[in-house]
Amino acid sequence: MSTPTRLVLNEADLQSVGNRQVTINILTDGLEPPLATLDTNLGYPAIRDLYATARSIMTAPGVARGHIVLTMRFENPVPATANKLAVTLYQKDATSYTFP
Numbered sequence: 001m002s003t004p005t006r007l008v009l010n011e012a013d014l015q016s017v018g019n020r021q022v023t024i025n026i027l028t029d030g031l032e033p034p035l036a037t038l039d040t041n042l043g044y045p046a047i048r049d050l051y052a053t054a055r056s057i058m059t060a061p062g063v064a065r066g067h068i069v070l071t072m073r074f075e076n077p078v079p080a081t082a083n084k085l086a087v088t089l090y091q092k093d094a095t096s097y098t099f100p
Contacts, residue, residue: 002030002094006039008086013099016078023071028094031056031066039086045076054091066093 007026016022028034036052051071056064068091089097 002028002091004035004088004090005097006086006088007097007099008040008084009099010084011078011082014078014082014085017080017082018077019074020077021071021073022078023069024099025057026068026070026089027065027098027100028054028068028091028096029066030054030068030091030093030095032092032094034068034089034091034094036068036070036090037088039088041085043081043083044078044085045074047072048075049073050087052089068097 014022031054034052034054036050053069055069056066059065
């Protein structure tokens with residue numbers, strides 16, 4: 001069983017200036033339904049929706065690995081002054097939380 005993890009993202013990670021939606025992939029090796037909650041929002045617009053879904057991806061021929069697709073939709077476009085966004089993630093069968 002995994003433990004919750006805090007994923008801290010800055011603008012260099014998200015490259016979201018001017019966008020109203022950001023989608024990122026977090027490698028977990030798990031396939032159970034994930035849970036995601038907003039932790040910290042410094043300088044980003046209000047989040048309208050936060051979605052986390054489990055998916056399986058092929059990383060090599062015949063090798064499938066689980067990951068979380070995290071999508072955040074903002075009320076307004078992300079300003080250039082956006083600083084940091086943190087999300088707490090939990091997936092029951094995750095072995096790690098790796099954000100490229």
